[in-house]
Amino acid sequence: MNLYSFAKTVVYTALNPVYRFEVIGADKFPKEGGILLCANHIAALDPPVVGINAPRPVNFMAKEELFQIPILKSILPGVHAFPVKRGMSDRDALRRAIKLLKDGEVVGLFPEGTRSKDGELGKGFSGAGFFALRGEANVVPCAIIGPYKPFKRLKVVYGEMIDMQPFRDRKASAEEVTEVIMDHIKQLLDQHNTK
Structure with a gap:
């Protein structure tokens, strides 16, 4: 068992009894090909929650400062995290994400950029939209429906894949593609939010 699988098992075992995950749509998740996994962002635990419930390994950008903490520096690469400098255009991180997508991997992203208050x-x-277009990947929208409260059910909904080829063919803008992605996430939230 590699570090990613081991960490996934440990984190799932720790979090599932507390948050009682209800996972919807994982069976429709594409089994191969580059996928940009885009989710709403409501809590600090979102990256591990999305990652442990996804059917394929997910690569996440993590703020560079975390890679300077001795224990995390050796663990984070093993769980498919890679550093990004915040507050500036980090070309290395951009190139890394695009290469992962072109190589048929899954990259996780929170398009809002920060947690919703x-x-x-x-x-x-x-x-x-930029990553979806330039990474030659398709997009899977994801909705995290909380709140994160102990022993309350937490839903993780993976939507139908969005085929990006028509957008690439007509040279759609990154802004337009992002709006389409956000609309799909909103539809999932509206459809599955039963509160």
């Missing part, structure tokens, strides 16, 4: 879906940054 009120739980409502915010505006997505154009980076999501």
Whole structure:
């Protein structure tokens, strides 16, 4: 068992009894090909929750500072995290994400860029559309429906894959593609939010 699989098992075993995950749509997740996995962002635990419930390994960008912490520096690469400098255009991180997508991997992204303070879906940054177009990948929208409260059910919904080829064919803008992605996430939230 590699570090990613081991960590996934450990984190799932720790979190599932607390948050009682209800996972929807994982059976429709594409089994191969580059996938940009785009989710709403409501809590600090979102990356591991999306990652442990996804059927394929997910690569996430993590802030560079985390890679300077001795124990994390050796663990993070093993769980498919790679560093990104915040507050600036980090060309190395951009290139890394695009290469992963072109190589048929899954890259996880939160298009809002930061956690929602009120739980409502915010505006997505154009980076999501940029990666989807330039990475020659398709997109899987994901909705995390909380709240994160102990022993309350937490839903993780993976939507139908969005085929990006028509957008590439007509040279759609990154902004337009991001809006499409956010609309799909909103539809999942509206459809599955039963509160």
